[in-house]
Amino acid sequence: MLNAAIEIAFVLVAVALALNIYRLLVGPDTTDRILALDTLGINTIALLVLYGISSNSTAYFEVALLLALLGFVGTVALCKYLLRGDISE
Amino acid sequence: MSTATEFIISALIVLGALFVLLGSVGLARLPDFFMRLHGPTKATTLGVGATLLASAIFFSVQDSEGISLHELAPLFFLFITAPVTAYLLAKAALHRRSSGRNSGQPAPKSKQLPGQH
Amino acid sequence: MRAILPFPRLSLMVFLLWAVITNAASLGQLVLGALLAIVIPLLSRDFWPAPPPLVRPWRALRFMGVFALDIVTANWRVARQIIGPLHRLSPAFVEVPLDLRDPFIATLLGSVVSLTPGTVSIHVDQQRWVLLVHALDVPDPQALIDEIKERYEQALKEIFAC
Numbered sequence: 001m002l003n004a005a006i007e008i009a010f011v012l013v014a015v016a017l018a019l020n021i022y023r024l025l026v027g028p029d030t031t032d033r034i035l036a037l038d039t040l041g042i043n044t045i046a047l048l049v050l051y052g053i054s055s056n057s058t059a060y061f062e063v064a065l066l067l068a069l070l071g072f073v074g075t076v077a078l079c080k081y082l083l084r085g086d087i088s089e
Numbered sequence: 090m091s092t093a094t095e096f097i098i099s100a101l102i103v104l105g106a107l108f109v110l111l112g113s114v115g116l117a118r119l120p121d122f123f124m125r126l127h128g129p130t131k132a133t134t135l136g137v138g139a140t141l142l143a144s145a146i147f148f149s150v151q152d153s154e155g156i157s158l159h160e161l162a163p164l165f166f167l168f169i170t171a172p173v174t175a176y177l178l179a180k181a182a183l184h185r186r187s188s189g190r191n192s193g194q195p196a197p198k199s200k201q202l203p204g205q206h
Numbered sequence: 207m208r209a210i211l212p213f214p215r216l217s218l219m220v221f222l223l224w225a226v227i228t229n230a231a232s233l234g235q236l237v238l239g240a241l242l243a244i245v246i247p248l249l250s251r252d253f254w255p256a257p258p259p260l261v262r263p264w265r266a267l268r269f270m271g272v273f274a275l276d277i278v279t280a281n282w283r284v285a286r287q288i289i290g291p292l293h294r295l296s297p298a299f300v301e302v303p304l305d306l307r308d309p310f311i312a313t314l315l316g317s318v319v320s321l322t323p324g325t326v327s328i329h330v331d332q333q334r335w336v337l338l339v340h341a342l343d344v345p346d347p348q349a350l351i352d353e354i355k356e357r358y359e360q361a362l363k364e365i366f367a368c
Contacts (some may be wrong), residue, residue: 001095005102006102010103012110016110016112020116022117023117032112032122032177034181038178039112042133042137043109050140053102058159060155061159061163065166065227068167075178079178079180083177110280114288115284122297123297124342126340127284127326130321130326135277155229156229158229159227159228168321174290174315175327176316176328179326179328
């Protein structure tokens with residue numbers, strides 16, 4: 001049952017990633033693209049966690065944590081750039 | 090692992106992935122940027138949260154290792170950062186709209202767009 | 207005591223976070239976590255605003271329970287709106303007048319509102335004390351304002367006494 005659930009989840013998250021990439025390519029505005037990139041990062045965390053469960057390994061946890069941290073910092077930096085034309089204050 | 094826990098983990102995984110998909114459907118489908126913001130901030134966060142919870146339960150009931158709580162760290166982190174991301178993106182979008190740099194953006198569907206903030 | 211632990215709650219958070227990340231694997235990790243819980247607040251003390259006093263911790267726990275349930279129900283609502291016909295949605299910007307006057311609590315309220323009832327908070331106006339939110343579907347803005355004020359702002363005001 002668990003393996004079937006993970007397979008289903010993999011498919012669902014893959015479709016989600018494709019939809020994010022659609023929004024990333026179509027835009028229309030830069031903020032849409034940043035939102036798509038941020039969502040892409042968060043969905044990748046879900047994918048990594050699922051892969052960790054299916055391969056019965058906790059090694060992917062740190063990757064997921066780092067991805068969450070870096071994704072957030074990256075999104076904040078991009079938003080700051082749009083707001084001020086500059087990243088540092 | 091008993092059947093009951095396996096069922097709970099499987100349900101959390103499938104529900105989590107469903108919400109992740111819903112967030113992205115919202116992102117791809119909704120017509121206006123401020124509406125698109127809703128999918129990723131709520132549905133995706135809950136979806137990834139459910140997946141992380143499933144992972145925490147899964148590794149806790151494995152016999153070899155002890156209780157596994159470290160999935161809670163990214164879970165809290167995501168729930169704290171999702172509103173901040175949405176807030177900053179909304180501010181950036183308002184800023185771009187008010188300064189007229191939104192090339193090719195159709196008129197906002199939302200009513201009563203506030204002015205300069 | 208205040209010289210070593212200027213922010214006891216922050217120190218407790220750092221310690222718990224370290225314990226959670228390392229799965230509290232060994233006594234050594236816990237000692238390291240305690241060290242970090244002392245050093246990090248001391249190094250970053252200039253960055254933190256004065257935190258408002260937490261007067262009702264049990265009320266805070268209950269609020270977190272209500273909040274967790276609300277996240278699930280709000281997601282159910284948003285999920286139906288995303289899948290359903292889009293022309294029936296009436297999105298709008300709504301201004302919620304605030305009674306609280308603390309920047310930290312206002313930020314907390316903004317985050318809570320972003321995660322729960324079909325709304326994303328966009329701006330906290332600290333001159334007029336108004337929270338600007340964008341809602342996916344508001345047939346009745348006044349009902350939404352009342353819901354946010356009664357359900358979340360009132361609770362936060364009671365918890366932090368401001």
